[in-house]
Amino acid sequence: MNSKRSTLLVVLALGGSALPGMALAQTAPTDSVSGADDELSALGDIVVTARRREENLQDVPIAVTAYTAETLQAKAITDRTSLADNTPSLFTINGGYPREFAFFALRGQGPAFGSTPGVVNYFAEVPNSVNVDGRVGTYYDLANVQVLAGPQGTLFGKNATGGNILFEPMKPQNGNGGYVRAEYGNYNDRRMEGAVNVAIVPDTLLLRVAGEVGRRDGYTKDVGPFFNGKDYDNLAYESFRVGLTVRPTDRIEIYTVGRYYNSHTNGGGTVLGAFNPAAGFDASAFGLGFLPVAFFYPSMLTAVADQAARGPRRVSYNLNQFSDTRYWQIINQATFELSDALKLKNVISYSELKTIYGYDYDATANPLSSQTSQVNPANPGLFKGGRVPTLAPTFFTEELQLQGTAFDKALTFTFGGFLDRQKTKLPAGIAEYTFFPAGTLVPTLSAIFDAENSSEAVFAQATLELGRVAPALEGFSVTGGLRYTWEHSFSSTAIGVPTATTGSVDDDYLSYTATLDYDVSRDVHVYVTARDAYKSGGFNGPVPASSPFRFYPAEKLSDVEIGLKSQFDLGGLAGRFNVAAYRGIYDNIQRTTVETVNLPTGPAQLNVTRSAAKGKVQGLEVNAAIVPVTGLTLTGSYSYIDAKYTKVADASAGAILNGSPFPYTPKHKFSLGASYDLPLGSTGDLRAGINYVHQSKSSTAQTNSSFYRFLPAYGLFNASLDWRNVGGRPLDIGVFVNNLTDETKPVGVLDQYAGSTGTVGLTYSEPRMYGVRVGYRFGS
Template identity: 65%
Template sequence: MKRQLWATASALVMMHAAPAMAQVSGETAEAATDPSGTDPDAFADVVVTARRREENLQDVPVAVTAFTPAVLVQKAITDRTSLADNTPSLFTINGGYPREFAFFALRGQGPAFGSTPGVINYFAEVPNTTSIDGRVGTYYDLANVQVVSGPQGTLFGKNATGGNILFEPAKPRNAFEGYVRAEYGNYNNARIEGALNLPVVPDKVLLRVAGEVGRRDGYTIDVGPNFAGKDYDNLAYQSVRLGLTLRPADGIESYTVARYYNSDTNGGGTVLGAVNPAGAALIGLFYPTIGSQLADQQGRGPRRVSYDLNQRSLTDYWQVVNQTSIDLGDTLKLRNIASYSEFRSKYTYDYDATPLPLAGQVSRGIPVLAPNTFTEELQLQGTAANRAINFSIGGYLDRQTWSGPAGIQEFTLFPVGTLIPPVPFFQVLKNRSEAVFGQATVDLGVLTPALRGLSLTGGLRYTWEHSFTATTLIAPPAVEGTFDDDYLSYTATIDYDVSSGIHVYLTSRDAYKSGGVNGPVPEGSAFRVFPAERLSDIEAGLKAQFDVGTMKGRLNVAAYRGNYDNIQRTTAEQVSGVVLNVTRSAAKGRVQGVEINAALIPFTGLTLNGSYSYIDARYTEVADASAGAILNGAPFPYTPEHKFSVGGTYEAPLGRAGDLTLSANYVRQTEVSTAQTNQSFYRELPGYGLLNASVGLNNVGGRPLSITAFGTNLTNVAKPVGVIDLYAAGPSVVGLTYTEPRMYGIRVGYRFGN
């Protein structure tokens, strides 16, 4: 998936628990799926599934950030960028493709040209690499969102060097209930979402249907001459989910969730940010107005643009997931998780952000991306030795096939499109992986009272991967390549309950990012294939929950250091007498940092929270001279050095009028690089800060009705948050993606049923 997107742009040339309010235990957890309400107790038990079983967040020795639906609304988390803004060490990569295709990076681990992602998204416990989850229109009717930081190489379906992001849908309940929520705001922003829960046969057949529809005008406008008045960065999506739980007999449960997502927009509003004078001199022989394009853009500002391509971004996606569990007595459970999905994306995109045909792509009637994915995971979970041992063993496999033809019908990258016609570019990607795994936690305190509070965890996973790539440029034959790899991952953890409310841990683990094949490179070359990346780290954490007089507090701190081997980068190499851009193992590096989260309830009704992360990342060794030529002095990408958020919520009863809720949140990060090498012109995206706030009434008139006025980016910050750097390439330009402007509106929610 990522290989295709990056090839499109480059072919031819803490432990953070904040807001520490995730899924809470019991009925409160299920009621929290109503986004109109607020959490009744910020320090209620928080249940996460970071180790594939339900555990209290304050006890689990894993770095997790978790959000309930209510907190997602309060913090205005509606897309990938806003999720990253509110999660320390998480960064979202924009630019060079439609905005909804932004990628995640966590603790410096993200995508790279020709390689797999370092952060894997999960929906209903199924890994999903198709860039669906986290985009606008996918945050409705969720039980929670969890960001699990650090290498994940044992229990989860796919290896991830940076971490996992878990999107857990609300499951059917044994109650008639539901909610509906609508909002309207500036830019004609109109959205409606809701859910209906039906116990068709109480305790036996439970049904839940949910969906969301959204429309919003774009905030970036084309001034012409080609598409005057067309708006970009608009929204037009619809999504629906159906969940069905069957309990045919005691100890047997089958949960199936099916979903469909569709989005059809005008694409992102990339803004011209720089022009290379040297390249412009040549371009000017064909397009004399190139010299005035940058000045014209700067005069218009970042919300007015001029394109030569009629942009469009269309996504169709559907998926079916089944989770079946069978109790094999009091101490064993067999679980099976299977899924199938199809993803289709078509888009036309103007990379150069000018009215000149310098860089862009057109997919027309065929999709650019067309993967079909099947996954299967079998787990045996259980306890032993009077529940002193908690274990999970199993196997995992996935298969990704490609529905063709798929690719770009017309690809332009000056002088292609000027001296020769735009070229077609087609690609087939097929991948498969298999793994076996086992992990166990031993509570030594159950076995020996003298060791009360001390636990040990160990896990191993062996993974086999196979990938196939076939690339057709202009005309057949296709250039094909295959790559096979296998590796062993481990986890080892010691954690200790120092006292009531104070928990410490130390963990060591590793994970891999798959290697691959450079298709155009002939067999026998040293650059034909590139090995997997490996990140091994050590993390120490403290989780504390305490009372100071009448105040309640929570403090979570984590410090980590990771050694990063076989870092994949793209270098120019002599291959059979020809210089080719190849992905290769280019360097080693070190990534270390600290993540802090704090929350405080000074008095009933007021909750204050804040978080901070610091990342220090650098290359420690380059493989050879050609690697050094592009990496020496290069910034380490995706690692904002400092990032923090501060916020608070105040709730007060107003009698029959309802319950007043005031909420504000400010987030800020320092400058950050997305450059993979030192050859990039636009080396750093600037730092920025955003302020969001809302004021609302819940339980209006004693009824389950809520009314809220909200505002995002209240100071109307306009800063670049993404970049496509073609400065040194033929087009000689840099395109920038900007923050969304100030938005405001009203939302109304209503709950019904039990």
Template identity: 55%
Template sequence: MRPALRCTAGVAAVLLATPTIAQQSPQPPLPPLTPADGRASASEAGDAIPEEADAASSTSLGDVVVTARRRQERLQDVPLSVTAFTPEKLADARIVNRTELANFTPSLISITGGYPGEFAFFALRGQGPAFGSVPGVINYFAEVPALVGIDGRVGTFYDLANVQVLAGPQGTLFGKNATGGNILFEPARPTNRQEGYVQLEYGNLRDVRAEFAANLPIVADKVLLRVAGEVGRRDGYTKDVGPYFRGKDYDNLSYQSIRASLTLRPIEGVELYTVARYHHSDNNGPGTVLQQLDPSLGAPAAPAALLLPGFGGALAEQQALGPRRVAYDIDEFARTDYWQVINHATVALNDALTLKNVASYSELTYRYAYDYDATPLSISGQTSAVGAPTQAPTYFTEELQLQGRLWRDAVNFSVGGYYDRSGLRRDQGLYVIQYPLTAAVGPVRAIVDNRSRSHAVFGQATVDLGKAGLLPGLSLTGGLRHTWDETSTFTQIFVLPATSGTGKFDYTSYNASLDYAFADGVHAYVTARDAFKAGGVNGPVPVGSPFRTFPPEKLEDVEIGVKSQLRIAGVPTRFNVAAYRGIYTDIQRTTQEAIGGTILNVTRTAARGRIQGVEVTAGIEPLRGLALNGSYSHTDARYTEVSDATAGAILAGAAFPYTPKDKVTLGAAYRTDLGGAGTIALSANWAYQSRFSTAQNNLARVAYLPAYDTLSARAGLQGIAGSNLDFTLFMANATNNTFATGLQDLYNVGGGTVTYTYGEPRTYGAQLRFHW
């Protein structure tokens, strides 16, 4: 290959290896909450859940209502591994971003390396982001898959009814197939009460945030409006001390978000629920830190050690600075504009049948500049400060469901169809800096255009054999879904010819489960199911090559579990355990293949694997007002077979990505009434995560990120002197641990560097909340 083409190919390799431009094309009225929180109870937000006396009544282990099977059920009744966070739990653990949500969820991690932190991805049970395909974990907002969404970022956790994490393959009921699981963000819906709250926060790093919600029943039971929002500003905790941008701070916050929800009930049995939201952020970008630098970068043709002044001492200088001070040569920034409209139209055809349509449309415009090498040297990076935005996708979804009950509620079923389409509002791309090519020709322009369509038909039913008069306590569930996917790509980098291609795939997913209640509050289940991660196309590969397209991944698993909530010696307890084993086939990985006399990076079927593990959650209230809780997850994942010698060369013996073997959480909360003075509320939450790999193969220079732990605490007085005023002190990462949450490893793929993304230092402050 000629030198110019070799350099250009190096740019392409770095570009394709970097998740930032890989277009990762990547609910439901919930827990009963008190009017003081300004949120809807389950009965006001949708189908009523009877308030029955049970083991949890009048305790802090009360029922949480979830929608893991697209209908309202108590968390303890769902035969699946589900972790649910009420607004109180989100506040107690100081969960305000993706990393913190992952810290307190079994088997879930957040991937934050190689791009601005707010653009992170989730991985669950070893299933995470993958270049050229949809992610293994899908976010949902108000029952809509948010492949171009912003949920989980700072500034999106306000006025939520709850957050649910569904672990394991989700292939039959939800809009998109997900091999790892779904994360459901459910906003609080309008209620029939005049209520709301205003919350102000001030903390270190000049953290200033304001949050509000106002619920307005314009016409009782007919026209209900809710408006909520959040705005925040905070200084960054990583400072630039270099020659170009001295004094600039990274990892800062500057955002505003607003949401309006309207419920209309024009006639009996008809409800129109519409949500519109807008999110804007404009930050200084991430403070990633250089960890390793290849001394032979560019050799022998253009050795950086000779041609870049200061190259030889760059790594030592960064090590002397530590993890909170850096020096960059690219003016970093990250700017997001996102809006979405969602409509739920529900018609009760009769007492047993309901027709529901869920439609949505969203647009994202995302620009950023990022210094890959994290040095004051012009080695590698990207920017969209001029020209097209880095990303400008649009996303439309449409889902029609018929839900019903038969035979005196012995059968619950849902059938329907789903369609989505992702496109572009305008051209998207970026300018790439990559040594040594750009040292001669300047930043290289890249244009990236990815589009997709998907449609599916599905059906699922649960039969309660007890209600049918056959076997009391036994329920059976079965579901099928057939999906058709189409994806297309277009890429042009510098002077290389444009590449494009289209791939079409279809597949059938299934779900079958058995659930048996041994006694009130105790039941066991077994579930067998599968799900797929969509296939794709390698644009640069000629038509007719076996590597032109790559098929969908498949994960098929069996999960068994026990859920219990009861009193032991009069003490309320909750104990849930789930064990699973999954067979992972057609695993998509990137390899180098000789095609038409040229070495190309291609995504392809490369291996088979096995993922198995156990998840345990428990809670106890030993004293009235004192609640103790904890969780533990263990994940064992490995490759069991590689496709051929090419795949084996980079995968044999490689660590399986996104799978910390062990995660532990411990929490305690205490509430006591002080009479006229108010109610004391105290809480502390600790999370530990063992080391894990983000490497897709053995080409990675760094195999694992180190283990870490984090502690949060809150202390507050609620209802001060009988008023509607609450005051709270909070602290996150109380021990001020310095830990890496992600990395970008370009050492062996043309970039020559390894950089770390670090978690937040200790943060603390105070909140004042007024509710009515």
């Protein structure tokens, strides 16, 4: 580590340790989060933190889709898929793992196998690389959720080529009270959430405790010979959060939040969608010739027809599936007002994740392709049954910011430094794999994984209101930002052999942002921004040093975005219309391919990540709302994405990409919503709402070897009716139905058609869900 980076680490460490101590010596005003979930109108002001400070959504020169707590409930957003359905250009990637492990892609920027995500989730200003946020059971007691589209490379801790999703919890408020909400629905759906807020010492010591517990039977049943009657796609989780705000003086605020998440399910109900009758393994290197799957498992020749006859909610597996996750995190935000124009902020966090799972990838009663966490009798306390975590990373992050204004508030700036450390908490990373012919002619393969990653960055960004220094430029502002990042990644993988293959990659890069925005009037705002961001390169763990697929370089996305944000009131007709158009140039695109790699045990087909091509991604996004008459609010959103490869890296990359669709880019997406509020006087208020979302066909195919090239288009209706303040009391009663028409379409795919197993597994949309909910608010 060079001297400059060593100095950065020392400064950050001193800042992190000194800020809480300084809290006893100075004073500052409070910095509490707005109660955005109390907003009844779709046109009310929404406070966002897209530029790491509180601003009105309409004033931010970035494409942002923001949801208040009330909007999350109205649109039935409870997991990653429903969040993506309602958000322009956002796509959720299901298939190939338990459903709750799904990833996000935004504007075509998603992960390749084992690579850094293109979209980074944040909770309370801390990047969350383990993808816990967005799962079922994490949407309770939130101030808002913000989806920031496009490269985010200067103000946020982790580079993100697609964008960031910010999950902001409700901070402790200066009052005593809270709420409780219960839900019961079909499939024996039982959920309860609530929060209690206590001003232990008003304005000085504030506490908030919140949580959610959920149980639901699965909607996919096993009807096979091994696990008959077992249900999949069930829910069982507990999630809790404790926040404490301390304001010892008027110039100091220390906010600490701790949280715990536990999920324990039977995994997802993957459905067999296709089988390649020519699938098998070429064992000529061992003198055995070609080994067809169907020779060993003749039932595979009729397996697809058998599955079609059962329908997508009835399956037959040979593996006892499970999925257990335990996660905890503690975050401290300390803010110190140095003066009226200068603020020092430190954000530090530590978290741990432990996950075990067993998953039947081929979705049949034959042992073709699966993964399961190993049992370690010598360490039985880790998980039930003595299983060793497949994933057990720990995370430490530290960020120190200096925020301020100058020149009579004409200049607003932020600069600082960031670091994070990720490592595996051993023993962990141990799993058993079945992948034909392993598990048939030879024993299952054991694998041990270990990884460490580190990142350091320094950054600065400033906005200058030109009209304050030159009256002729009234309404114009310029923003510039730079961030320099150093990243180091190490991985160790042993598959079927005692000796691990290890390797490391070092990357460093400069990211920038440049924006010009103009207030045409008080309610009309236009902007143009140019920026870039990177996804770090990496190392394909099991690939030996002699292979050309051992390493892959960093991705880069450079884009230009122009946007309009407007609000209007024409003869009593109030509305909001925001539109953004963008064009991005995409270099060193990372794609997952199946390659034959010579391991010490012999040739094997492995998923590898490689730099494959350059590309272009361009599109349009619209968010709109209108209130045509009192009480009626109409909302809508739309996105269009046009993406294609423009140049392949080499002949071998061209061979696998020629004719391949660009993944994670549904060409069209839109949502339409309507809500109507009817006051009932002293008996309360009625709100009726309906929401429709539609997504055109889309692909998750990384190469042209995929058999299942496109997921079909689908549309979903959700509706609700809520009676609020029943009888003038703080009591709410409602009914809801999601997927009203019971749409049944594949929304995720694991395509192994060209591999030795020859199977294609499909993840289907959730069936119609309906139920009742009751909520009660108490206190001030």
